[in-house]
Amino acid sequence: MKLTTLTFAAAVAASPALADLVIPDLSYRTGPYAAGGIPFSDGYQDYFTLLNERDGGIGGVPVRVIECETGYNTEKGVECYEATKGEGALVYQPLSTGITYQLIPKATADGIPIHTLGYGRTSAANGAIFRNVFNYPANYWDAASVAVKYLMQENDGSIEGKDIALVYHNSAYGKEPIRTLEELSKKHGFNLNTLAVDHPGQEQKSQWLQIRRERPDYVLMWGWGVMNQVAIQEAANIRYPMENFIGNWWAGAEHDVTPAGMAANGYKSLNMNAVEDMPVFAEIQATVIDAGKNAGDGSNLGSVLYTRGMYAAMLTAEAIRKAQEIHGVDDITPQQMRDGMEALEITDARMEELGMPGVGPVFSVSCEDHGGSGKGLVQQWNAEAKTWEVLTDFIEPDEEIIAPLVKADSEAFAAENNITAGCS
Amino acid sequence: MFYREAGDFSTTYPQDSQTFPIKFDRYRYYVVLAIAFLVLPFVMNDYWANAVFVPFLIYSIAAIGLNILTGYCGQVSLGTGGFMAVGAYSCYKLMTAFPEVSILIHVMLAGGITAAVVTLFGLPSLRIKGFYLAVATLAAQFFLVWLFNKVPWFYNYSASGQISAPERSVFGIVVTGPNTEAWAKYLVCLIFVTICAVIARNLTRGTIGRTWMAIRDMDIAAEIIGVNPLKAKLTAFMVSGFFVGIAGALFFAVYLGAAEVGESFGIDKSFLVLFMIIIGGLGSIFGSFAGAAFMVLLPVLLKNIFVGGLGWPTDLAAHLNFIVAGGLIIMFLILEPHGLAQLWRLAKEKLRLWPFPH
Numbered sequence: 071m072k073l074t075t076l077t078f079a080a081a082v083a084a085s086p087a088l089a090d091l092v093i094p095d096l097s098y099r100t101g102p103y104a105a106g107g108i109p110f111s112d113g114y115q116d117y118f119t120l121l122n123e124r125d126g127g128i129g130g131v132p133v134r135v136i137e138c139e140t141g142y143n144t145e146k147g148v149e150c151y152e153a154t155k156g157e158g159a160l161v162y163q164p165l166s167t168g169i170t171y172q173l174i175p176k177a178t179a180d181g182i183p184i185h186t187l188g189y190g191r192t193s194a195a196n197g198a199i200f201r202n203v204f205n206y207p208a209n210y211w212d213a214a215s216v217a218v219k220y221l222m223q224e225n226d227g228s229i230e231g232k233d234i235a236l237v238y239h240n241s242a243y244g245k246e247p248i249r250t251l252e253e254l255s256k257k258h259g260f261n262l263n264t265l266a267v268d269h270p271g272q273e274q275k276s277q278w279l280q281i282r283r284e285r286p287d288y289v290l291m292w293g294w295g296v297m298n299q300v301a302i303q304e305a306a307n308i309r310y311p312m313e314n315f316i317g318n319w320w321a322g323a324e325h326d327v328t329p330a331g332m333a334a335n336g337y338k339s340l341n342m343n344a345v346e347d348m349p350v351f352a353e354i355q356a357t358v359i360d361a362g363k364n365a366g367d368g369s370n371l372g373s374v375l376y377t378r379g380m381y382a383a384m385l386t387a388e389a390i391r392k393a394q395e396i397h398g399v400d401d402i403t404p405q406q407m408r409d410g411m412e413a414l415e416i417t418d419a420r421m422e423e424l425g426m427p428g429v430g431p432v433f434s435v436s437c438e439d440h441g442g443s444g445k446g447l448v449q450q451w452n453a454e455a456k457t458w459e460v461l462t463d464f465i466e467p468d469e470e471i472i473a474p475l476v477k478a479d480s481e482a483f484a485a486e487n488n489i490t491a492g493c494s
Numbered sequence: 495m496f497y498r499e500a501g502d503f504s505t506t507y508p509q510d511s512q513t514f515p516i517k518f519d520r521y522r523y524y525v526v527l528a529i530a531f532l533v534l535p536f537v538m539n540d541y542w543a544n545a546v547f548v549p550f551l552i553y554s555i556a557a558i559g560l561n562i563l564t565g566y567c568g569q570v571s572l573g574t575g576g577f578m579a580v581g582a583y584s585c586y587k588l589m590t591a592f593p594e595v596s597i598l599i600h601v602m603l604a605g606g607i608t609a610a611v612v613t614l615f616g617l618p619s620l621r622i623k624g625f626y627l628a629v630a631t632l633a634a635q636f637f638l639v640w641l642f643n644k645v646p647w648f649y650n651y652s653a654s655g656q657i658s659a660p661e662r663s664v665f666g667i668v669v670t671g672p673n674t675e676a677w678a679k680y681l682v683c684l685i686f687v688t689i690c691a692v693i694a695r696n697l698t699r700g701t702i703g704r705t706w707m708a709i710r711d712m713d714i715a716a717e718i719i720g721v722n723p724l725k726a727k728l729t730a731f732m733v734s735g736f737f738v739g740i741a742g743a744l745f746f747a748v749y750l751g752a753a754e755v756g757e758s759f760g761i762d763k764s765f766l767v768l769f770m771i772i773i774g775g776l777g778s779i780f781g782s783f784a785g786a787a788f789m790v791l792l793p794v795l796l797k798n799i800f801v802g803g804l805g806w807p808t809d810l811a812a813h814l815n816f817i818v819a820g821g822l823i824i825m826f827l828i829l830e831p832h833g834l835a836q837l838w839r840l841a842k843e844k845l846r847l848w849p850f851p852h
Contacts (some may be wrong), residue, residue: 099809108809139797139808143791144750144757147547149794156541171656173754175672191654240643242754249653266643269756317713481654486660487671 073439079352089401090134091390093118093128093368094154096164099366102270103142103166103295105325106375108366110165111137112380113364116358121387123357128387129394131401144168151176157220159183160407161386163226167243175487183408187382188319188342190214193479197412197492202478204411206385207433208467210292211475213249213318214468216340216446217290218254220316223462230259233286237277237293237301240266244292247318249289253471271297278304285493291317298326301420303494305334308374312451313338319446322458323374327451335453338461340446343430345374345458354380374458381429389414400484411459412437431464437493444472448486497845512545513695520780530684534701535677543676544749550790551683553573557770557782558694559737564768565776566698567730568710569619573631574738575763576638580608583648583744586657589670589747590650597662597670601743608739609732611638616731619723623713635764642755658752670747681747686744690737695779706730707777722744773826775835784834792819 098104099109099281118133122462125344127133136157138150139161146167149163162177162184164170170190170443178201186194186205190449194203221229223249236251240243255262265277271293278301281289293301298321305315313336317326322339351372359368393410402410415434419426433443452459484491496582504510514520538547556578563569571577589597592689613632619627642648647659650692666718668674669682697703705726717723746753753759766789772784793815800811830836844851 097808099807100812104809137808138801139812141812144547144754146754148750152544167654168656168754168757169756171654171658172750175658175751179672193653241755242656245655246653269760359825482652486658488661 074410087419090132091160091402092154092158093133093135093386094150094157094159094162095135095137096140096150096162096169097137098140098165100139101141101143101272101295102272105144105299106295106320106323107165109323109325109370109373109375110379110382112364112366112368112370113376113381114163114383115379116354116376117350117380117383117387119355119363119365123361124353124362127312128390129400132316133387137206138202140166140169141165142168144172148172148176149335155180155182158404160390160402160404161411163382164388165189167246168241169193171204171242172210172467174200174203180404181408182404183411185382185386185411187385189190189243193476193483195439195476196480198486198493199439199489200440202408204435204440206414206435206440207416207430208319208444209441209444209483210246210318211250211472212441212444213340213342213446213466214250214290214449215472216465217316217318218251218258218260218446219450219465219468220462222258229287232260232283232288233263234288234290235263235265235281235284235286237265237274237281237289237291239271239297240268240291243294243320243375247290247292250475253475254468255261257301257471266431267297267301269295272292272300274300274304278308278310281305281310282308287314290313291315291321291409293321293326294319297321298323299329300332302327302334302337302345305337306330307327312336316340316448319378320450322449324456325373326456327453332453333469334451337451338448339451339458341374341449341458341460342446343374343378344428344447345377345449347372348377348426348429350380353425377429384424384426384429388416388420407452411435412440441476444469454471495849496844497848499846506817514701527688529610530688531652531681535681536760538677538680540676545794546791547680548683549817550747550786551680551687552749553767553770553786554687554783555744556738556767557774557786558779559734559741561771561774561776562694562706562737562768562783563696563730564733564769565778565781566703566710567706567727567734568623569616569727569730570624570628571631571734572628572761572764572768573634573768574616575639575759575761576635577608577612577735577738578742578745578763578851579638579642579759581605581739582746582753582759583642583657583755583771584601584608584739585743585747586650586659586708587648589660589662593660597747598664598682601747602738604743605736605739607734608742612735612738613728613732616728619727619731621715632761632764635761639755640794642759654754656752656754657746659747659750662747670751672751672786674748682748683744686740690740691779691783694733694737698779702726702729702733708748710777729802769823771833773823773833778835780838781833781835784838788834791823798822 091283098107115135118135122132138156140147167189184200188208190205192211194200194205251262267274319340319342327334358364366463389411393406393414395405431443433444444467447464448462449458449460464474560574563571584607587602588600618630631730649655659670667678669678705721708721709726718815770785770789773788775781796815799807
């Protein structure tokens with residue numbers, strides 16, 4: 071039983087001498103989705119390292135990040151979850167909708183909260199049913215609604231009769247927005263055409279041939295990993311006008327557009343966090359990267375997904391602070407962490423104070439609403455300057471469409487799993 | 495010395511035809527069963543169950559299923575992933591449509607449905623063989639994945655296309671869903687594995703197994719001596735499908751709890767199970783277990799050594815994992831093309847003569 075001794079030795083070696091806040095990072099630095107997984111994980115870990123180095127942790131308790139490679143694979147995700155949950159994990163950030171679906175029931179049974187920032191199960195926004203799952207500041211249905219709203223603005227308030235194609239990753243992740251878009255197409259009178267791209271997304275010739283033939287007015291994309299780069303290249307190949315091609319916030323990072331070179335100029339995507347330079351980056355550079363304590367190779371600092379990973383870490387750190395405040399203890403438990411997340415409030419002043427002014431929308435979480443504000447903005451790629459330019463302010467999603475959908479889906483989940491909704 | 499036939503007299507026909515004719519083998523088998531049933535459930539924790547034992551047991555069933563088809567009957571199949579998906583989705587549909595019926599019955603019914611589907615896809619094997627059959631089963635793999643993605647009825651019209659297992663219990667003990675105890679999960683899989691392995695072992699020792707092997711070794715010769723190829727091939731597909739279906743159902747309901755067809759039952763799953771039987775040994779029940787153990791445990795072991803033991807970065811460990819596992823597979827295939835089962839067989843031959851080999 072060599073494995074037993076090894077795991078045991080590892081557990082002993084890793085077991086803390088002092089109190090610490092354990093944050094597992096289920097990352098993926100290998101496989102077809104690594105391009106997105108690496109910067110996010112770097113940002114997530116580097117921010118906690120910054121807090122440890124600069125402030126000695128959160129509320130005086132150091133943060134211990136345990137990284138576990140999932141390869142975006144649900145089986146490995148389960149293994150990582152089981153391997154880390156015994157260490158006193160406070161919150162899981164799986165960065166994969168598939169793994170999120172796996173973990174929602176498991177983590178709920180174990181009483182550990184999950185934070186799925188802008189991904190995962192959308193109806194988890196209904197906190198009365200999904201007590202342990204949080205998807206603030208925004209979710210996929212918000213993204214779909216924000217994209218449609220942006221198109222309305224572009225077309226002076228009406229997109230009736232327009233053809234919109236959705237190119238999506240053929241998985242739980244890509245299928246999430248379809249229902250919302252169908253509802254929106256009924257409301258606003260546009261025609262929706264959905265085109266599935268199978269994992270991992272390297273083969274999209276037939277989908278783009280169809281787009282070339284049908285010439286939809288707009289193409290929306292729910293892509294991730296290598297799929298994004300291929301889609302943008304294919305769009306360029308058929309000379310589809312880039313300014314009519316809009317990705318969601320997981321299809322709008324530097325590495326998605328750079329492979330297509332100048333041809334990607336004008337590609338638009340949603341974003342839920344700002345992309346400008348912020349004072350916190352200088353601090354990370356000085357305290358973390360220059361000291362050689364960075365998680366990755368340090369080259370991703372300031373990129374879209376690095377910023378989002380850092381933003382996720384900031385929201386987690388703020389929730390920990392909130393939990394410490396509510397319960398009056400420094401070394402919090404997962405249950406207390408959940409309370410902290412539920413009472414989280416992000417204000418402009420607080421973001422300013424943390425050195426990241428305007429990084430995300432202002433929002434507050436409550437038991438009924440685990441979804442945050444749902445706002446997103448639209449950015450455009452400038453291939454000349456190699457930067458994302460922000461085109462709009464944060465756009466409010468259409469709650470009139472989304473709220474009933476969230477209610478219906480979460481209630482179906484509650485019925486299936488015998489959960490009684492309630493905030494007590 | 496202790497491993498020998500000599501001195502072990504059979505006085506009845508059942509004794510003469512038992513599975514393990516050598517006394518030592520028989521006792522070893524009982525000891526393994528006793529440990530698996532009486533010791534391990536009491537020391538099982540979540541990590542060992544979910545990361546090691548449950549996947550190992552479930553993949554063992556799938557490997558036994560594929561081994562019957564490929565190892566015993568010689569029909570190459572690349573559709574195992576898709577066939578497991580049939581088991582998973584039929585189990586899901588049955589679980590949600592008839593919640594009052596026991597999950598154990600649903601798992602077996604899922605196996606039956608898969609057997610029917612696999613037999614249907616086995617029909618071309620009467621006309622084509624070898625690579626051409628492999629391509630036909632590959633088509634089945636892609637077709638089934640496409641089907642479960644395309645038709646919302648299979649996933650009960652859920653927004654995400656995910657299926658998730660509701661909570662079900664056996665004799666008051668929860669066996670699916672998030673509140674399942676580690677030992678319950680493990681025991682359910684263990685019971686299915688034991689029954690499947692015993693059935694498979696006895697089938698392959700009997701008339702049916704012999705007709706399969708006759709077809710595998712030379713189909714024309716088999717036909718001349720009176721083996722009906724239609725019956726032999728289709729029974730192989732059917733039995734194989736039954737086991738693979740049970741594996742798929744358990745994989746979804748007991749192990750993962752939620753699944754998505756493209757991700758959980760893709761082409762890589764077909765290859766994984768095929769590698770298991772190639773490394774374990776074609777045409778051997780023990781080989782199925784050995785291959786499943788090798789493919790499931792090695793990555794977990796390497797990960798624990800590299801990341802847990804040595805503290806290396808996770809991406810380096812993941813990449814090294816590919817290299818080491820791939821290297822070991824190639825090494826095994828060069829040094830022992832008949833798989834781990836052949837090593838076991840050689841060890842037994844040596845043991846029989848030990849300590850006086852001459």
